[in-house]
Amino acid sequence: xxxxxxxxxxxxxxxxxxxxxxxxxxxxxxxxxxxxxxxxxxxxxxxxxxxxxxxxxxxxxxxxxxxxxxxxxxxxxxxxxxxxxxxxxxxxxxxxxxxxxxxxxxxxxxxxxxxxxxxxxxxxxxxxxxxxxxxxxxxxxxxxxxxxxxxxxxxxxxxxxxxxxxxxxxxxxxxxxxxxxxxxxxxxxxxxxxxxxxxxxxxxxxxxxxxxxxxxxxxxxxxxxxxxxx
Numbered sequence: 536x537x538x539x540x541x542x543x544x545x546x547x548x549x550x551x552x553x554x555x556x557x558x559x560x561x562x563x564x565x566x567x568x569x570x571x572x573x574x575x576x577x578x579x580x581x582x583x584x585x586x587x588x589x590x591x592x593x594x595x596x597x598x599x600x601x602x603x604x605x606x607x608x609x610x611x612x613x614x615x616x617x618x619x620x621x622x623x624x625x626x627x628x629x630x631x632x633x634x635x636x637x638x639x640x641x642x643x644x645x646x647x648x649x650x651x652x653x654x655x656x657x658x659x660x661x662x663x664x665x666x667x668x669x670x671x672x673x674x675x676x677x678x679x680x681x682x683x684x685x686x687x688x689x690x691x692x693x694x695x696x697x698x699x700x701x702x703x704x705x706x707x708x709x710x711x712x713x714x715x716x717x718x719x720x721x722x723x724x725x726x727x728x729x730x731x732x733x734x735x736x737x738x739x740x741x742x743x744x745x746x747x748x749x750x751x752x753x754x755x756x757x758x759x760x761x762x763x764x765x
Contacts, residue, residue: 536731537698541748544574547722551575551687554582554607558643558683558714559597560690563589563613564759566707567596568689570724570752575600582607586683588639588710590614595758601629610683612636635663638680640713646684647716647745655680688718691752692741695725696732699746700739708740715741724752 541547548571551557561567576599583606590611591598598617600606608630614620623629634642635657645653654677658664668679690711693704701723703711715721723741728751 537743538731539699539743539746539749540697540728541750543750544570544724544752545577547571547724547748547750548574548578548687548689550720551578551580553580554584555580555686556584556684557586558685558688558690558718559585559587560688560707560711560714561588561596562706562709564592564596565705565757566691566703566709566711567591568691568722568724569596569755570750571689571722572596572599575605576603579603580605584608584610586610586639586643586685586714588612588636590617590620592616593619595756604628608632610634610639612639633663638663639683640710642680642683643710643717644713646682647713650682652679652681654678683717685714685718686720688714688716688721690715690721690723690741692723692725694727694729694734695723695746695749696729696734696743697749698731699723699741699743699749700731700734700736701725701741701743701746701749702734702738703740712740716745720747721745722747723749725749726752726755 610632664678692701694702
C-alpha cells in the first residue's frame with residue numbers, strides 16, 4: 536500500500552528553503568495549515584512568496600510569518616485585518632499583488648489543471664488590469680490572467696488517509712482543494728489520519744495523487760474572525 540505519512544510538521548516542511556513559493560490554504564482564519572506555519576516559524580526562512588486568500592492577523596496564521604520578516608511577496612485577496620501587513624506594504628518592505636477573490640481561485644485552479652492563462656472580466660477598468668493583455672469578446676472587455684503555481688502547497692483537511700486522500704469540512708473546502716492541485720509538492724495536515732482504504736471514495740475531495748506528504752496535526756486553535764461593532 537502507498538504510505539505518504541511523515542512524522543509531523545517539522546519533517547513535512549524540512550526541505551522548504553529561502554525564496555520558495557508557497558500556497559497556504561484556508562479561508563480567512565478557517566482551515567489554515569496551523570501546524571505547518573508553526574514549523575516554518577522555527578526555520579526562520581526569508582524571501583518567501585506566499586499565495587493565500589488572506590494574510591492572517593497580527594498574532595495568528597501568516598501574520599506571524601510577516602512579523603518575522605519571512606515573507607517577501609504576498610499574492611492574496613483579503614488583507615484587511617493585519618496591521619503589520621499594512622505597515623510593511625506602506626513602507627515598501629513587502630511586495631503585494633492584490634487579486635479579486637474569484638480570479639485568485641481561478642488562477643489557482645488553472646495552475647492545477649495545466650491551463651497557463653484565461654480571460655476574465657473581473658478587474659477591467661481598474662488597477663488590476665494594468666499591464667495585462669485585454670481582448671473583446673461579444674462586445675465585452677476581458678483581461679488575460681495567468682495561472683498560479685507553487686513550489687509547495689500547504690493545506691489543511693479534516694480527515695485523510697495514508698495514501699493522501701483528503702476530506703475537508705465546511706469553509707475549509709474553499710481554497711484548500713484547488714491549492715492542493717497546484718503545488719509541485721503538496722503537504723497536507725489533517726485532524727484525523729486513517730489507514731488507506733478507510734475513507735469512502737465518494738466522499739474524497741482531494742485524491743491522493745495530488746498529495747506527496749501527510750501527517751496528523753494537533754493543538755488546533757481554530758480561531759475565528761469576529762466582527763466588533765463597538
